[in-house]
Amino acid sequence: MKIAHISDIHFFVPTFKISHLFTNEWLGNLNVYYSRRNFFITENLDAFISSLLKEKIDVLVITGDFTSTANGKEFALAKQFIQKVLDSGIKVFGLPGNHDMYTKKSVKHRTFYHCLDNLPPFSHGHVHFETLTDSWNIILLDTTMHNKIGRANGHFTLDHEKTLRHLLEKSSNVIVANHFPLEDKSKSHHLIRDKHLHHLLKDSKKRVLYLHGHTHNTSYHQETDQFHVFNSSESTVTEKFHYHLIDLTKDHFSHKVVKYYE
Ligand SMILES: [Fe+2]
Numbered sequence: 001m002k003i004a005h006i007s008d009i010h011f012f013v014p015t016f017k018i019s020h021l022f023t024n025e026w027l028g029n030l031n032v033y034y035s036r037r038n039f040f041i042t043e044n045l046d047a048f049i050s051s052l053l054k055e056k057i058d059v060l061v062i063t064g065d066f067t068s069t070a071n072g073k074e075f076a077l078a079k080q081f082i083q084k085v086l087d088s089g090i091k092v093f094g095l096p097g098n099h100d101m102y103t104k105k106s107v108k109h110r111t112f113y114h115c116l117d118n119l120p121p122f123s124h125g126h127v128h129f130e131t132l133t134d135s136w137n138i139i140l141l142d143t144t145m146h147n148k149i150g151r152a153n154g155h156f157t158l159d160h161e162k163t164l165r166h167l168l169e170k171s172s173n174v175i176v177a178n179h180f181p182l183e184d185k186s187k188s189h190h191l192i193r194d195k196h197l198h199h200l201l202k203d204s205k206k207r208v209l210y211l212h213g214h215t216h217n218t219s220y221h222q223e224t225d226q227f228h229v230f231n232s233s234e235s236t237v238t239e240k241f242h243y244h245l246i247d248l249t250k251d252h253f254s255h256k257v258v259k260y261y262e
Contacts (some may be wrong), residue, residue: 001133003175004052004258005244006235007063009045009081010099013073035115044261045081047089051260055245059132060090062180063213063232064097064144066116070106075115082118093140094119095128097179097213097258098152101144127163129170136248137171139164142177143191154180155192165198173207173251181212181231189214202227209246209253218228218242220255230255 005126052060062082067074096112097166106112113121122128128140141164143154168174180191182198191197201208207226213233218240222228234240247254 008065011077012068062094070102
Protein backbone atom coordinates (compact mmCIF):
# COMPACT_ATOMS: atom_id res chain seq x y z
CA MET A 1 0.00 0.00 0.00
CA LYS A 2 1.35 3.40 -1.00
CA ILE A 3 0.88 6.39 1.30
CA ALA A 4 1.52 10.04 0.41
CA HIS A 5 2.02 12.52 3.25
CA ILE A 6 1.57 16.29 3.00
CA SER A 7 0.85 19.02 5.53
CA ASP A 8 0.29 22.74 6.05
CA ILE A 9 -1.51 23.59 2.80
CA HIS A 10 -2.81 26.82 4.39
CA PHE A 11 -5.63 27.67 2.01
CA PHE A 12 -6.35 31.34 2.57
CA VAL A 13 -9.15 33.79 1.89
CA PRO A 14 -8.23 36.98 3.82
CA THR A 15 -11.09 38.85 5.51
CA PHE A 16 -10.36 42.21 7.12
CA LYS A 17 -13.04 43.33 9.56
CA ILE A 18 -12.87 46.07 12.22
CA SER A 19 -14.16 43.52 14.76
CA HIS A 20 -11.07 41.37 14.09
CA LEU A 21 -8.60 44.09 15.17
CA PHE A 22 -5.94 42.64 17.51
CA THR A 23 -7.44 39.14 17.46
CA ASN A 24 -5.90 35.92 16.14
CA GLU A 25 -7.82 36.44 12.87
CA TRP A 26 -6.30 39.89 12.47
CA LEU A 27 -2.80 38.55 13.06
CA GLY A 28 -3.42 35.58 10.76
CA ASN A 29 -4.66 37.78 7.94
CA LEU A 30 -1.67 40.10 8.28
CA ASN A 31 0.59 37.08 8.22
CA VAL A 32 -1.08 35.78 5.05
CA TYR A 33 -1.04 39.18 3.42
CA TYR A 34 2.61 39.94 4.04
CA SER A 35 4.30 36.57 3.87
CA ARG A 36 2.19 33.47 3.25
CA ARG A 37 0.77 34.79 0.00
CA ASN A 38 4.33 34.63 -1.32
CA PHE A 39 4.87 31.13 -0.04
CA PHE A 40 1.81 29.01 -0.60
CA ILE A 41 0.72 28.35 -4.16
CA THR A 42 -2.44 26.32 -3.97
CA GLU A 43 -2.94 26.37 -7.78
CA ASN A 44 -0.32 23.65 -8.09
CA LEU A 45 -2.47 21.18 -6.23
CA ASP A 46 -3.76 19.85 -9.59
CA ALA A 47 -0.19 18.89 -10.45
CA PHE A 48 -0.05 17.23 -7.05
CA ILE A 49 -3.09 15.06 -7.77
CA SER A 50 -1.64 14.04 -11.18
CA SER A 51 1.52 12.96 -9.39
CA LEU A 52 -0.46 10.89 -6.86
CA LEU A 53 -2.10 9.07 -9.76
CA LYS A 54 1.20 8.55 -11.59
CA GLU A 55 2.77 7.09 -8.42
CA LYS A 56 -0.33 4.89 -7.83
CA ILE A 57 -0.92 6.28 -4.34
CA ASP A 58 -3.66 4.50 -2.33
CA VAL A 59 -3.92 6.81 0.68
CA LEU A 60 -3.18 10.50 1.29
CA VAL A 61 -2.49 11.66 4.85
CA ILE A 62 -2.74 15.42 5.58
CA THR A 63 -1.38 16.40 9.00
CA GLY A 64 -3.22 19.65 9.56
CA ASP A 65 -3.21 23.37 8.86
CA PHE A 66 -5.57 23.07 5.90
CA THR A 67 -6.48 26.75 6.48
CA SER A 68 -4.82 29.98 7.62
CA THR A 69 -7.45 31.54 9.89
CA ALA A 70 -10.09 28.76 10.12
CA ASN A 71 -12.72 30.76 8.23
CA GLY A 72 -15.55 29.07 6.31
CA LYS A 73 -14.27 30.10 2.87
CA GLU A 74 -10.87 28.57 3.54
CA PHE A 75 -12.49 25.35 4.75
CA ALA A 76 -14.64 25.32 1.57
CA LEU A 77 -11.44 25.35 -0.54
CA ALA A 78 -9.98 22.58 1.61
CA LYS A 79 -13.13 20.48 1.24
CA GLN A 80 -13.06 20.92 -2.55
CA PHE A 81 -9.45 19.81 -2.67
CA ILE A 82 -10.14 16.72 -0.52
CA GLN A 83 -13.10 15.86 -2.75
CA LYS A 84 -10.92 16.09 -5.88
CA VAL A 85 -8.48 13.60 -4.36
CA LEU A 86 -11.34 11.30 -3.28
CA ASP A 87 -12.85 11.48 -6.77
CA SER A 88 -9.48 10.32 -8.14
CA GLY A 89 -9.98 7.08 -6.18
CA ILE A 90 -7.54 7.89 -3.37
CA LYS A 91 -8.53 7.57 0.30
CA VAL A 92 -7.83 10.67 2.42
CA PHE A 93 -7.10 10.96 6.14
CA GLY A 94 -6.87 14.39 7.76
CA LEU A 95 -6.55 15.96 11.19
CA PRO A 96 -6.56 19.58 12.33
CA GLY A 97 -3.56 21.84 12.98
CA ASN A 98 -3.45 24.99 15.10
CA HIS A 99 -4.51 27.16 12.13
CA ASP A 100 -7.69 25.06 11.74
CA MET A 101 -8.59 25.97 15.35
CA TYR A 102 -7.41 29.55 15.00
CA THR A 103 -10.28 31.33 16.72
CA LYS A 104 -12.35 30.71 19.85
CA LYS A 105 -15.38 30.30 17.59
CA SER A 106 -13.74 27.62 15.43
CA VAL A 107 -12.73 25.65 18.55
CA LYS A 108 -16.17 26.00 20.17
CA HIS A 109 -18.11 25.05 17.02
CA ARG A 110 -15.60 22.39 15.89
CA THR A 111 -15.64 24.09 12.47
CA PHE A 112 -12.94 21.77 11.13
CA TYR A 113 -15.10 18.68 11.62
CA HIS A 114 -18.34 20.29 10.42
CA CYS A 115 -16.79 21.77 7.28
CA LEU A 116 -14.51 18.87 6.32
CA ASP A 117 -17.21 16.25 6.60
CA ASN A 118 -15.76 14.33 3.64
CA LEU A 119 -12.89 13.16 5.90
CA PRO A 120 -13.45 10.00 8.01
CA PRO A 121 -15.04 11.01 11.36
CA PHE A 122 -12.85 10.40 14.43
CA SER A 123 -13.58 7.05 16.10
CA HIS A 124 -12.35 7.78 19.65
CA GLY A 125 -13.01 11.46 20.46
CA HIS A 126 -9.75 13.23 19.70
CA VAL A 127 -8.13 10.05 18.37
CA HIS A 128 -8.98 8.09 15.23
CA PHE A 129 -8.06 4.45 14.60
CA GLU A 130 -8.38 2.56 11.34
CA THR A 131 -6.97 -0.62 9.84
CA LEU A 132 -4.96 -0.07 6.66
CA THR A 133 -3.78 -3.59 5.78
CA ASP A 134 -3.46 -6.98 7.52
CA SER A 135 -0.30 -5.73 9.21
CA TRP A 136 -0.59 -1.91 9.34
CA ASN A 137 -2.98 0.42 11.20
CA ILE A 138 -3.24 4.21 11.29
CA ILE A 139 -3.89 6.41 14.33
CA LEU A 140 -4.68 10.12 13.93
CA LEU A 141 -4.31 12.52 16.87
CA ASP A 142 -6.13 15.82 17.20
CA THR A 143 -3.93 17.64 19.73
CA THR A 144 -5.13 21.15 18.88
CA MET A 145 -6.27 23.61 21.59
CA HIS A 146 -7.41 27.19 21.78
CA ASN A 147 -4.40 29.53 21.70
CA LYS A 148 -3.99 33.13 22.82
CA ILE A 149 -2.81 35.64 20.22
CA GLY A 150 0.74 34.90 19.04
CA ARG A 151 0.80 31.31 20.30
CA ALA A 152 0.47 28.06 18.34
CA ASN A 153 0.66 25.26 20.88
CA GLY A 154 -0.86 21.81 20.89
CA HIS A 155 -1.55 19.58 23.90
CA PHE A 156 -1.07 15.83 24.21
CA THR A 157 -3.47 15.30 27.11
CA LEU A 158 -3.79 12.44 29.59
CA ASP A 159 -6.93 11.37 27.68
CA HIS A 160 -4.96 11.18 24.42
CA GLU A 161 -2.32 9.16 26.22
CA LYS A 162 -4.78 6.66 27.67
CA THR A 163 -6.56 6.12 24.32
CA LEU A 164 -3.32 5.92 22.34
CA ARG A 165 -1.77 3.42 24.76
CA HIS A 166 -4.82 1.17 24.33
CA LEU A 167 -4.87 1.50 20.52
CA LEU A 168 -1.14 0.80 20.18
CA GLU A 169 -1.77 -2.60 21.76
CA LYS A 170 -3.86 -3.53 18.71
CA SER A 171 -1.00 -2.86 16.29
CA SER A 172 2.35 -4.32 15.45
CA ASN A 173 3.01 -1.76 12.71
CA VAL A 174 1.37 1.63 12.89
CA ILE A 175 1.34 5.08 11.30
CA VAL A 176 0.72 7.76 13.94
CA ALA A 177 -0.21 11.14 12.46
CA ASN A 178 -0.32 14.42 14.39
CA HIS A 179 0.15 18.07 13.47
CA PHE A 180 2.92 18.83 15.96
CA PRO A 181 6.53 17.61 16.03
CA LEU A 182 7.86 15.62 18.99
CA GLU A 183 10.72 17.96 19.74
CA ASP A 184 10.22 21.70 19.41
CA LYS A 185 12.09 24.02 21.72
CA SER A 186 9.85 27.01 21.04
CA LYS A 187 7.63 27.61 24.08
CA SER A 188 5.00 29.40 22.02
CA HIS A 189 4.67 26.73 19.28
CA HIS A 190 5.44 23.37 20.85
CA LEU A 191 3.23 20.42 21.79
CA ILE A 192 2.56 20.47 25.53
CA ARG A 193 3.62 17.07 27.02
CA ASP A 194 5.49 16.22 23.82
CA LYS A 195 7.98 14.12 25.80
CA HIS A 196 5.16 11.85 27.02
CA LEU A 197 4.04 11.19 23.45
CA HIS A 198 7.62 10.70 22.29
CA HIS A 199 8.42 8.14 25.01
CA LEU A 200 5.13 6.29 24.58
CA LEU A 201 5.77 5.80 20.85
CA LYS A 202 9.48 5.10 21.09
CA ASP A 203 9.14 2.63 23.96
CA SER A 204 6.08 0.86 22.52
CA LYS A 205 8.19 -1.85 20.81
CA LYS A 206 5.92 -1.43 17.76
CA ARG A 207 7.08 -0.30 14.36
CA VAL A 208 5.93 3.33 14.40
CA LEU A 209 6.03 5.85 11.55
CA TYR A 210 5.29 9.30 13.05
CA LEU A 211 3.97 11.81 10.48
CA HIS A 212 3.76 15.49 11.34
CA GLY A 213 3.80 19.06 10.01
CA HIS A 214 3.79 22.54 11.62
CA THR A 215 7.45 23.58 11.20
CA HIS A 216 7.42 24.37 7.45
CA ASN A 217 10.31 22.19 6.43
CA THR A 218 10.85 18.64 5.22
CA SER A 219 12.76 15.92 6.99
CA TYR A 220 12.98 12.22 7.69
CA HIS A 221 14.93 10.60 10.47
CA GLN A 222 15.18 7.19 12.03
CA GLU A 223 15.46 7.23 15.82
CA THR A 224 15.61 3.46 16.33
CA ASP A 225 15.10 0.39 14.14
CA GLN A 226 11.39 0.63 14.91
CA PHE A 227 10.74 4.37 15.17
CA HIS A 228 10.79 6.70 12.15
CA VAL A 229 9.75 10.37 11.88
CA PHE A 230 8.49 12.15 8.74
CA ASN A 231 7.89 15.90 8.46
CA SER A 232 6.17 17.07 5.25
CA SER A 233 5.24 20.60 6.19
CA GLU A 234 6.66 22.42 3.17
CA SER A 235 4.71 20.32 0.66
CA THR A 236 3.07 23.34 -0.95
CA VAL A 237 5.77 25.96 -0.41
CA THR A 238 6.87 27.71 -3.62
CA GLU A 239 9.63 25.90 -5.51
CA LYS A 240 9.59 22.95 -3.07
CA PHE A 241 6.40 21.12 -4.11
CA HIS A 242 7.09 17.66 -2.83
CA TYR A 243 5.67 14.96 -0.59
CA HIS A 244 6.84 11.87 1.25
CA LEU A 245 5.85 8.61 -0.41
CA ILE A 246 5.81 5.64 2.00
CA ASP A 247 5.37 2.18 0.52
CA LEU A 248 4.10 -0.26 3.17
CA THR A 249 4.97 -3.95 2.80
CA LYS A 250 4.03 -6.70 5.26
CA ASP A 251 6.37 -5.78 8.11
CA HIS A 252 8.56 -3.15 6.49
CA PHE A 253 8.36 -0.04 4.37
CA SER A 254 10.41 1.98 1.91
CA HIS A 255 10.16 5.69 1.30
CA LYS A 256 11.22 8.50 -1.01
CA VAL A 257 10.52 12.18 -1.59
CA VAL A 258 8.52 12.90 -4.76
CA LYS A 259 8.69 16.30 -6.45
CA TYR A 260 5.34 17.01 -8.10
CA TYR A 261 5.95 20.29 -9.89
CA GLU A 262 9.08 21.65 -11.60
FE1 LIG B 1 0.89 24.64 12.51
